[in-house]
Amino acid sequence: MRTEGRTGLVLLASCLAQFMVVLDVSIVNVALPAMRTALGFDAEGLAWVVNAYTLAFAGFLLLGGRAADLFGRRRVFLVGLGLFGLASLIGGLANDPALLLAARAVQGLGGAVLSPASLAILQTTYPEGASRSRAFGWWSAVGGIGGATGGLAGGVLVGLLSWRWIFLVNVPVVVLTAVLTVAVVRESRAAGRPGLDVTGAVLVTAGLVALVYGVVSTETEPWTSVPVLGSLVAAAVLLTAFVLVQRRVRDPLVPLSVFRIRSVTTANVVILLVSSAMFSMWFFVSLHMQGVLGFDALTAGLAFLPQSGSVVIGSQISSRLLPRVGARALLVGGAALTAAGFAWFAFLTPTTSWVAGVLGPGIAVSLGMGLVFPAVTTAATSGVDGGLAGLVSGLVTTSRQIGGAIGLSVLSTLAVARATSVGASGAPAPAASTAGTTAAFTVAAVVVGVAALVALLVPAPARRGSPEPARV
Incomplete structure (x- = not known):
């Protein structure tokens, strides 16, 4: 098989895995009411259908990434696929709440192994330069699409089939990805076989x-x-x-010397801050479209398609410009555009239409995020020894996940407090809800603006003959 064809299939396998992992964070939200009816969940137990996955995914990312370095990236990737596929099958067939929650936790564990291993495979397959930037661009774009289309995919599967298919649909994708991996991915691991x-x-x-x-x-x-x-x-x-x-x-497990590489440290801070706002956009815009504009779940999912497309466009622009302008310029520009989009969102009113108040800022935020993702991945992995590929991949994914969880919780608390205050003054429910949303978006704009300033600390593209990355 020609080298270009093999590496293209490696990219396909890595992207399929990343798409499933990110999709399963959000796809279950639409199916929660059906799960509650079918399995008899109470309100607290139902929340853990989401949280069990999040806990396992975020908690095991660093361990999963380092395990890929030590025991072989292809081997660990296949183990993660097996865990994810088996858990998806069990979750889809579950007739008991406890069994479904256990399946979701194992899914999260499988995702924590898959995500950093898939990125590490790309890092060790593609040489540093334009080809790696393009690969990172597609990997980032596919992850963004997975997050953006979760609601739409869940609505279609639940509406046409049943809630069980949001899990069962993963099984054939896992099988296809495993076949591709065995056929085209070459094994690699850290030199010297250090102990765990x-x-x-x-x-x-x-x-x-x-x-x-x-x-x-x-x-x-x-x-x-x-x-x-x-x-x-x-x-x-x-x-x-x-x-x-x-x-x-x-x-x-994590050599602390890696944090002395300035690009690694600053890139992780940038993605932590950007993700804290990014996760909130999908959440708050979905609530606004359904709670204020009156969209049903499927219509709301379709309304996210321009944002999904903008993530892809931004990622492809970023991956093509990376070799020319470097990660710093794209991180600063992308974060600034994202911050401007959130500031635009802050002008929402209860009577603003989707076209006038959601479409434009949604595209700006998503396009900016698309610019940031490949650049931050490149910055976070540049100048790092190949034996630490899985570790740095796990670090950037952990920063993204932790930032998203913290940001969503903090901004949700702020939004609820603001909405409650406005509602207590006698404002109607749509006005109170919108006030909470705009307060959250205002803070998100500030946070991402800070991320743009932090991105200025990312080292400029190294000149030829300059072997060492900048260190702190």
Whole structure:
């Protein structure tokens, strides 16, 4: 098989995996009412259909990425596929709430292995330069499409078939991806076969799970409640202990020296901030379209298609410009455009139509995000030893997921407080809801504006003959 054909199929396998992983974060939302009726969930249990996946996914990303480096990226990728496919089959056939929640947790674990391994496979398959930038562009675009089309895909599957098919549809995709992987992906791993830092793995996984648990618990508990504060304190203790362990062990799970590479550190901060706002856009715009504009779920899903297309366009523009202008210019420009889109969203009123108030800013935000994603992936992996490909892939994916979880929880709390205050003054429900949404978007604009400023710290493109990446 020609090299171009093989690498194209490697890209296809990696993109299929990333699409499934990101899609399954959001596709279940539309199916929750049907699941509640079919399996008898109570309100709290139903929330954990989403949260079980989020917890496992965010908690195991770093471990999954490092495992790919140590035990082989193709092997770990196939293990993740197996876990994800088996959990999808069990979830689709589940007739008990507990079994479905367990399946969702295993799905999240499979996703935590798949996502960084898929990116690490691309990093080690494509040489640094234009071809890798294009590959990262498609990988980022497909992830963005997965997040944007979850509601639409869920609505179609539930409407035409049943809620079970939001899980079962993954099974043939997993089989196809596994066949492609076995056929075209070559095995690679870190040189020297360093040992697995078990203590570090336990500490960072437990710390990230505690952090995400504390954040998602704010859906039902106030930030000052014992469950939330207890989880956040436990997360701080565990993650602090993890850093101390990493400084002492011979083969750390996360060599702290990687954070001295300025592009790695700044890129992770940028994606943390941008993701904290990005996740909120899909959430708040969906609520506004259905709660204020009166769209049904399917119409709302279709209304997101321009945003999905804008993510793809932005990603392709970014991947083509990366070799010419470098990651810094695209990160600054993309984040600035995203911030401007959120600021535009802040002018929404209850009577603003979809065309006048949602379409334009939605395209601006999505196009900006499309510019950011390939650039931040390139920046976060540039100048890093190939033996750490899985680790840095896990780092950037963890930053994206943690940022999204924290941002959505904080902005939701802010929106609810603002909506409650406006509603208490006698304003009708649509006006109160819109006030909460615009308050959240105003803060999101500021946060992404800060991300644009942080992106200025990303090193400029290295001149020829300059071997070392900038370090902090």
